Amino acid sequence: MKKTKPSIDPVIFVTLGVLFIAAAIVWLAVQAGADSTAGNSGLAGQLLLAFITGLTTGGLSCLAVQGGLLASSLAHQIEQDYAADLPKRKGVKKSAPVRVNSALPIALFLSAKLVAYTVLGAALGWLGSYFTFSPALRAILMIGIGVFMIGNGLRMFNLHPIFRYFAIEPPKLITRYIRKTAKGADPIAPLFLGALTVFIPCGVTQAMLATALGSANAMFGAALMFAFTLGTSPVFFIVAYLATELGAKLERFFMRFVAAVVLILGFVTMNSGLNLIGSPLALQSLTRSLFPSRSAVASAPAQPAPTNSGELILNVQNRGYSPQVLKAPANSALILKLITSQTYSCARDFVIPALNFYQLLPATGTVEVNLPPQTAGTQIPFTCSMGMYTGVILFE
Amino acid sequence: MLKQTFKVLDMTCSNCALKLETLEDTLAGVQRIDASYHKLEMTIEYDETQLSVQEIIAAVQRSGYTAALANPPK
Numbered sequence: 001m002k003k004t005k006p007s008i009d010p011v012i013f014v015t016l017g018v019l020f021i022a023a024a025i026v027w028l029a030v031q032a033g034a035d036s037t038a039g040n041s042g043l044a045g046q047l048l049l050a051f052i053t054g055l056t057t058g059g060l061s062c063l064a065v066q067g068g069l070l071a072s073s074l075a076h077q078i079e080q081d082y083a084a085d086l087p088k089r090k091g092v093k094k095s096a097p098v099r100v101n102s103a104l105p106i107a108l109f110l111s112a113k114l115v116a117y118t119v120l121g122a123a124l125g126w127l128g129s130y131f132t133f134s135p136a137l138r139a140i141l142m143i144g145i146g147v148f149m150i151g152n153g154l155r156m157f158n159l160h161p162i163f164r165y166f167a168i169e170p171p172k173l174i175t176r177y178i179r180k181t182a183k184g185a186d187p188i189a190p191l192f193l194g195a196l197t198v199f200i201p202c203g204v205t206q207a208m209l210a211t212a213l214g215s216a217n218a219m220f221g222a223a224l225m226f227a228f229t230l231g232t233s234p235v236f237f238i239v240a241y242l243a244t245e246l247g248a249k250l251e252r253f254f255m256r257f258v259a260a261v262v263l264i265l266g267f268v269t270m271n272s273g274l275n276l277i278g279s280p281l282a283l284q285s286l287t288r289s290l291f292p293s294r295s296a297v298a299s300a301p302a303q304p305a306p307t308n309s310g311e312l313i314l315n316v317q318n319r320g321y322s323p324q325v326l327k328a329p330a331n332s333a334l335i336l337k338l339i340t341s342q343t344y345s346c347a348r349d350f351v352i353p354a355l356n357f358y359q360l361l362p363a364t365g366t367v368e369v370n371l372p373p374q375t376a377g378t379q380i381p382f383t384c385s386m387g388m389y390t391g392v393i394l395f396e
Numbered sequence: 397m398l399k400q401t402f403k404v405l406d407m408t409c410s411n412c413a414l415k416l417e418t419l420e421d422t423l424a425g426v427q428r429i430d431a432s433y434h435k436l437e438m439t440i441e442y443d444e445t446q447l448s449v450q451e452i453i454a455a456v457q458r459s460g461y462t463a464a465l466a467n468p469p470k
Binding site for chain 2: 164165167169172176189
């Protein structure tokens with residue numbers, strides 16, 4: 001009797017089981033911590049906060065930034081499964097959808113990410129204040145990764161042979177060694193790309209990295225990043241798995257669908273990088289320049305005029321900045337007051353590229369930034385550190 | 397030992413190249429295989445007394461690809 005393949009990959013159950021067990025361990029640690037610290041924010045409390053932050057805002061915001069790398073690693077698997085299925089499909093008029101073994105690469109990707117961030121957390125805790133990512137470095141990385149993803153998307157569309165060079169071919173020495181040890185299995189791409197996510201942390205992740213850095217304790221840094229990254233994993237897994245399973249059912253449009261997703265994510269990543277350096281080529285800046293009547297400048301809600309002491313108020317909220325367009329008088333020095341209130345999103349990781357200003361704002365509080373006098377017509381864009389939330393100060 | 401290059405135009409990703417290179421472990425008489433997705437070709441070093449071009453092409457076909465000699469004899 002012919003064996004039928006289970007409809008759901010067992011790797012899902014294993015991975016979800018591991019996640020739930022890990023969550024239970026964190027939960028138990030928190031319970032113990034809550035008892036011992038009697039309500040103050042002790043070690044366990046901070047770990048729980050990190051886990052919940054990852055589970056909620058962290059998972060989604062990281063997916064927005066790092067989803068491209070995950071999609072790239074899945075694309076390899078999808079292509080492989082599709083190619084493997086081709087001989088079976090020849091001569092068959094109406095065949096079943098290609099089954100994609102997406103659970104394993106997702107699990108490998110997330111495992112590598114978890115290990116990489118835990119190690120990074122330990123390293124940051126150890127290095128203390130000697131190590132940090134500048135917004136400019138992150139922007140360059142994001143633009144580079146965006147270009148890589150766009151190239152890969154175009155490669156999958158088979159647009160031109162040149163785009164084949166966007167596919168990473170590991171050195172023969174390494175592939176030969178892996179083949180000999182892994183018997184043809186190919187876990188390298190998702191593992192490598194999962195580990196690469198440490199170079200493009202989302203804003204919430206950066207907040208966690210900053211906390212690990214400030215702790216000056218390798219063990220705490222590692223535990224914090226482990227709890228946070230673990231929290232982001234279920235969102236990554238569920239969204240990615242559902243997306244690829246849906247893709248598998250699209251049959252004829254399958255490969256093009258994956259290519260389109262990679263392409264779109266590539267543009268989004270590159271645009272975020274451009275925002276981060278305040279580039280006029282970023283989509284938001286282009287929209288403001290090309291369609292001033294339709295942009296946020298025209299539709300900006302009324303804002304309080306600068307106070308007598310020359311202060312501009314910008315509310316930094318979980319969903320972005322309010323107002324998005326700040327109108328300021330030209331030729332006078334001003335103080336920009338950044339006000340946060342229970343703000344935990346990446347919006348609090350505030351960057352003004354033109355002034356080389358970069359600061360992780362407190363979750364609740366006020367930070368003042370000195371704005372030097374600007375001529376009328378000058379626009380100074382500001383953004384969160386992942387280039388997702390943006391706004392501009394207009395001098396007139 | 398003979399060294400021949402084959403064009404494999406239906407490779408779609410780097411994994412295809414890795415998959416073709418696994419023939420090195422399964423095909424008797426093969427000394428070394430280097431496949432490249434970038435170039436869409438596969439270079440194979442083999443013992444011509446044990447293996448023929450037709451057998452190589454057949455083995456590649458069993459892996460799901462189509463190989464043809466890059467420089468066929470005229």
